Amino acid sequence: MKKIGLVGGISWVSTMDYYKFINEGINSKLGGLNCAECIIYSLNFGEIQAKGWDNSFELLLEACMSLQRSGVDNIILCANTAHLFADRLQELVGLPIIHIVEETAKAVNKAGYEKVGLLGTKFTMEMDFYKNKLQEYGLDVLIPEKQETRDYLQYTVKEELGIGFINPETKINYISIIKELVERGAQCIILGCTEIPMLISQDDFAIPIFDTTKIHSKAIVEYIIS
Numbered sequence: 173m174k175k176i177g178l179v180g181g182i183s184w185v186s187t188m189d190y191y192k193f194i195n196e197g198i199n200s201k202l203g204g205l206n207c208a209e210c211i212i213y214s215l216n217f218g219e220i221q222a223k224g225w226d227n228s229f230e231l232l233l234e235a236c237m238s239l240q241r242s243g244v245d246n247i248i249l250c251a252n253t254a255h256l257f258a259d260r261l262q263e264l265v266g267l268p269i270i271h272i273v274e275e276t277a278k279a280v281n282k283a284g285y286e287k288v289g290l291l292g293t294k295f296t297m298e299m300d301f302y303k304n305k306l307q308e309y310g311l312d313v314l315i316p317e318k319q320e321t322r323d324y325l326q327y328t329v330k331e332e333l334g335i336g337f338i339n340p341e342t343k344i345n346y347i348s349i350i351k352e353l354v355e356r357g358a359q360c361i362i363l364g365c366t367e368i369p370m371l372i373s374q375d376d377f378a379i380p381i382f383d384t385t386k387i388h389s390k391a392i393v394e395y396i397i398s
Contacts, residue, residue, distance in 0.1 A: 173198070173208070173209055173396050173397060174209075174245040174246060174395060174396050174397075174398070175209045175210065175211070175243065175244050175245050175246075176194075176208065176209075176210045176211075176244055176245065176246045176247075176248055176392060176395070176396060177210070177211050177212075177213065177236070177239030177240070177242065177244035177246065177247050177248065177267075178190060178191075178210055178211070178212045178213070178239075178248045178250055179213055179215065179232060179235045179236060179239070179247065179248065179249050179250060179254065180212050180213065180214045180215070180250045181213075181214035181215035181216060181217050181250075182215055182217050182220060182249075182250060182251040182253075182254055183217045183251075183333075183334040183335070183366075183367060184214060184217065185333070185334065185335070185336040185367060185370065186250060186251070186366035186367050186370075186385060187212065187214060187250050189366065189369075189370075189385050189389075190248070190250045190366075190385065190388075190389055190392075191210075191212070193385065193386060193389035193390075194208045194210070194389050194392055194393060194396075195207045195208050197389060197390060197392075197393035198393055198396060198397065201393065201397055202397065208393075208396055209396075210244075211239055211242050211244055213235040213236075213238055213239050215231060215232075215235055217334065219231065221330065225253055225256060225293075225295050229257050229260070232249070232254060232257055232261060233257075233261060233264060233265070236261050236264075236265045236267075237265060240265050240266070240267055244267065245267070245268075246267055246268050246269070246270065246395060247261065247262070247265060247267050247268070247269045248269070248270060248388075248392055249261075249269060249272070250366065251365075251366055252272055252273070252292055252293070252296050252302070252364045252365050252366060252384055253292070253293045253295045253296050253365070255271060255272055255273055255301065255302070255305075256295065256299065256301050256302075258271055270388065270391050270392055270395055271305070272384050272387070272388045273302055273305040273306060273364075274305060274309075275387050275388055275390075275391040276306075276362055276364075276382055276384050276387050276388075277305065277306050277308070277309035277311060278309070279382055279387050280306075280309070280311060280360065280362070280382060281309055281310070281311075283360070283380060285311075285359040285360045285380065286310065286311060286312055286359065287311070287312040287314065287357050287358055287359045288306065288311050288312070288313055288314065288358060288359065288360055288361070288362050288382075289314045289315075289350065289353030289354065289356075289358030289360070289361045289362070290302070290303070290306070290313050290314065290315050290361075290362050290364050291315075291316075291325060291346070291349065291350070291361065291362070291363055291364060291365065291368060292325070292329075292362075292363075292364030292365040292368070293325070293326055293329055293330075293365055294322050294323065294325070294326040296364045296365065297315040297316070297322055297325070297364070298315070298322065302364060303315075306362075314353050314356055314357065314358050316349055316352065316353070317352075317356075321349060324345070325346075325349070328342050328345075328346075329365055329367055329368065333365075333367035333368065333370055333371060334367055336370070338370060338371060342371060343371050343372060343376075346368070346371060346372050347372065347376060347377075350372075350377065350379075354379055358379070359379070359380075360379060360380040360381070360382060361377070361379060361380070361381050361382065362382045362384065363381060363382065363383050363384055363385075364384055365384075366384065366385045366388075369383045369384075369385055369386070
């Protein structure tokens with residue numbers, strides 16, 4: 173098996189999901205007491221929030237370089253927004269990075285959908301890095317139209333889900349936001365933030381939901397045993 177390096181802590185609650193899903197996947201494939209050989213570099217999410225994602229490249233680079241020196245074969249960025257820097261980090265660190273947006277786009281393509289609704293942090297929804305990558309795979313991307321809605325998603329991801337707080341009222345509001353995307357033509361929804369699946373899942377919707385944490389974890393499992 174290959175050894176992987178996880179850049180976690182962004183947030184710690186979703187990093188636990190990664191660790192769980194990856195090890196469950198390895199054990200399902202190999203049986204017995206087999207699990208993933210991995211090293212986790214858990215960043216202080218509070219420091220990233222204080223700096224802002226735009227100014228956090230050096231923190232992520234330091235984490236990746238530390239993992240590289242530890243002898244891992246691959247780097248995993250355990251957050252959608254962190255993939256803002258994926259290409260630069262891969263070039264500087266010299267190790268492959270399994271890209272969460274590429275793996276998600278492949279899954280959507282395989283399912284045959286073309287118009288997707290995207291929920292995530294403000295950066296994921298508003299900056300080009302995420303939408304452009306999806307568009308490279310022929311996908312038409314819809315995000316919530318109102319600035320106040322995108323601000324609300326950012327607030328709840330940061331102040332609630334990022335610390336593991338599940339608010340029933342927030343779930344109702346997320347369902348309403350997704351309904352609006354469906355009314356605008358979204359054929360499926362991408363949960364483009366690794367914390368959002370803690371709040372909502374496929375069980376809450378008739379429309380197909382793509383959980384990026386699970387999609388990414390599945391691709392990581394396939395890489396480890398390849």
